[in-house]
Amino acid sequence: MLTLQEQTATDELPLSYLPFISSIKKRGLKLKEVACQGYPVGWYGEKRKSTNRMVKVICYYLDGTINLYMRPIEGITIIVLIDQMTIASYIDRLIVPVPKANGTDYMGSKLQRSSHESNSIKIVQPDGPSFTLDDGNTVRWGDWKFHVAYDMRAGIIISLASMFDAEKENFVVAYFDAGEFGFGLCAVELEPSKDCPENAKKMPNVICIFERYAGDIMWRHTEDAIPGKKIRKVRPEVSLVVRMVSTVGNYDYITDYEFKQSGTIKVMVGLTGLLEVRGSIYTHNDQIKAEVYSTLIAENTLGAYHDHFFTYHLDLDVDGHENSFVKNNLKTRRVINKSSPRKSYWTVVSETAETESDAKIQLGYCLIPGGSATSPLLSDNDYPQIRGGFTKYNVWVTPYNKSEKWAGGLYTDQSHGDDTLAIWSLRDREIKNKDIVLWYTFGVHHVPKQEDFPIMPTLSTSFELKPTNFFQHNPVL
Numbered sequence: 001m002l003t004l005q006e007q008t009a010t011d012e013l014p015l016s017y018l019p020f021i022s023s024i025k026k027r028g029l030k031l032k033e034v035a036c037q038g039y040p041v042g043w044y045g046e047k048r049k050s051t052n053r054m055v056k057v058i059c060y061y062l063d064g065t066i067n068l069y070m071r072p073i074e075g076i077t078i079i080v081l082i083d084q085m086t087i088a089s090y091i092d093r094l095i096v097p098v099p100k101a102n103g104t105d106y107m108g109s110k111l112q113r114s115s116h117e118s119n120s121i122k123i124v125q126p127d128g129p130s131f132t133l134d135d136g137n138t139v140r141w142g143d144w145k146f147h148v149a150y151d152m153r154a155g156i157i158i159s160l161a162s163m164f165d166a167e168k169e170n171f172v173v174a175y176f177d178a179g180e181f182g183f184g185l186c187a188v189e190l191e192p193s194k195d196c197p198e199n200a201k202k203m204p205n206v207i208c209i210f211e212r213y214a215g216d217i218m219w220r221h222t223e224d225a226i227p228g229k230k231i232r233k234v235r236p237e238v239s240l241v242v243r244m245v246s247t248v249g250n251y252d253y254i255t256d257y258e259f260k261q262s263g264t265i266k267v268m269v270g271l272t273g274l275l276e277v278r279g280s281i282y283t284h285n286d287q288i289k290a291e292v293y294s295t296l297i298a299e300n301t302l303g304a305y306h307d308h309f310f311t312y313h314l315d316l317d318v319d320g321h322e323n324s325f326v327k328n329n330l331k332t333r334r335v336i337n338k339s340s341p342r343k344s345y346w347t348v349v350s351e352t353a354e355t356e357s358d359a360k361i362q363l364g365y366c367l368i369p370g371g372s373a374t375s376p377l378l379s380d381n382d383y384p385q386i387r388g389g390f391t392k393y394n395v396w397v398t399p400y401n402k403s404e405k406w407a408g409g410l411y412t413d414q415s416h417g418d419d420t421l422a423i424w425s426l427r428d429r430e431i432k433n434k435d436i437v438l439w440y441t442f443g444v445h446h447v448p449k450q451e452d453f454p455i456m457p458t459l460s461t462s463f464e465l466k467p468t469n470f471f472q473h474n475p476v477l
């Protein structure tokens, strides 16, 4: 991974590099208003296996805004060798107008307070939170108990999650992969009462835990069929959230694990921060004749189409190590003899996956509100797709293997895609009644829009792990 120290050193390198200084002068820009940022170089099919750790550096222009990402300085390609901390290649190809600073700033003092702005809101728990944190890692809340850990690459790791039931306990382990920068490494300090509500408890600096009540109903019923009685019972939907925020350059990722009283674990990722844009000669859509694979989101500013995929490593040990993966399909059954006045019914057809290839499922569009199960739009032989081969299917199941921890491979930076979930699965191993790992991938095809400029409203995607015929009754009761 790229360490923070390496990133800082890389970002400063061009500012004292003579050819770069003259490129800035040539563009009529002020050097003191320039800020640079390193990005992974990727892999595009080069045969030679590079042992050099390197990054590509892109520079931006401040001069009147704090939102540097909206003002890329185009036409310059800088490659930095990290271990040597030197500029290995420098090319100044062409001059493109730098997008305007006007209207890009997001600091409060520069913005006029709108009269429509809403009053402040507070969530209070006069008796304090109802969860406890033992040894700094074990959370107990209602019938739930789980362990929260921090990992440099994965960020939050939830393990040994169990929900007390007279007979059953439910165990879960999850990892989050962010191989080039590290989600944990990029975790940022949370701002009280804003990143997390006022009733949140913070584990040192970066993880917060809080009870969420958003005014929703978990369960209710009014019973008036019993003569002389009027019964009403309502339970508010209160859940427990474990949250971390990672800032990777321009993007901010919010990761939530939400534990519900119904036994469900909801996993959510929110994308916000600032879009990565390219400078362009275009100021109006009419001028664009060639394919730009982008939206013109402001004058001289193109927001490129791109994807975000998130893969969760769910090492589920439900009631022990030996687990199987069962696909449930809903099928229409037609009534052919005259056994019923009805013409059709529908039923559930279950099949247990024997090997890894049986368990690959393309969900297409998932109906979980706020969630998306996206399929890749790139061709299978495209290099980013080879490296991210695990995005091809939304669901994969593998037998547990200690070395198969990260869907994108142990070493992601400049990887050639030879150590991914897609490759391991080619062995088509047996997964029935085994210690299995469920991999779930979801994502978004991000088509930038004008409203993503100059700051991006949070875009959330999620999935739920919901108990199904696991508890003998609704644990809410």
Ligand SMILES: [Cu+2]
Residues within 6 Å of the ligand: 271, 306, 307, 308, 446
């Ligand atoms: Cu995006």
